[in-house]
Amino acid sequence: MKTIREGLIILAISIVSGAVAFLIHPKAPSLSASDLELELEQVRELGSVFWVDARADEDFESGHLDGAISLNEERWEELLLGFLDSWGADDPIVVYCSSQACLRSREVAERLQEELGVEDIYVLKGGWERLLEAGMVSEGSQ
């Protein structure tokens, strides 16, 4: 009984600390970010979309989806200009990064929402790996 009680005390301290970190940690992940996620099939239903590649520059250079624009946090200021030049504001934006575990696409999508007020923006579930799987890109495709 004592063991369980002590374990619960440790757990309670950790949960409270985690909740505080969620509120104040500068790198706290967002719980709602996944609401932006769309399966590739759902993206297809959107019709014409504006693709944004959130991967690192070297990954983009070695291959990207045809028509996609590179926009990542490392060179945000520089790449944003290119993004604004290309984006027509009519088509929904779909951001992808390397895989399901990658958070870069969520970060880019959230930043576009915050800084430009973009509402019609989504994150591709599975990212580049899903595009490869669907045959929409191949390794090294330009």
Add this chain to the structure above:
Amino acid sequence: MKWIGRTAEGLVGVVFAWAGFLKLLDPQAFVSSILTYEVFSYQVAVVCALVVPYLEIVTGVCLALGVLKSGSRLMAFGMLVVFVLLLAQAAIRGLDADCGCFGHQSGAESGYAWPIARDALMLAGLAIGLVFERLSRETESE
């Protein structure tokens, strides 16, 4: 004899606290690592990324200082078992999971053998602590 058990538990505690501290530096990176195991949904991964580092730190500090002893042993044992199961399932499924065991520090780690062996060593440390405490208690009572 008791010091052998205390030392073993203290070392396990220090490793836990250090691992938790490193994860705490970048919860977003830890979310990415958790998602690579392909077990948890995004929301669960976020909650784990916020709570687990504190759980490790509190458990580690308690183990090292010998406070809430039985509770911290229980939590440490539980976490290590879960970590081993997660690593084992990733190995069996052939996933390229990012251990995330020590935050960014573990980025260069490849394969599952060493992380599983390390967790097994930590479990052994807990067992040594328990056994030597019992032995010294019995010796004192005789």
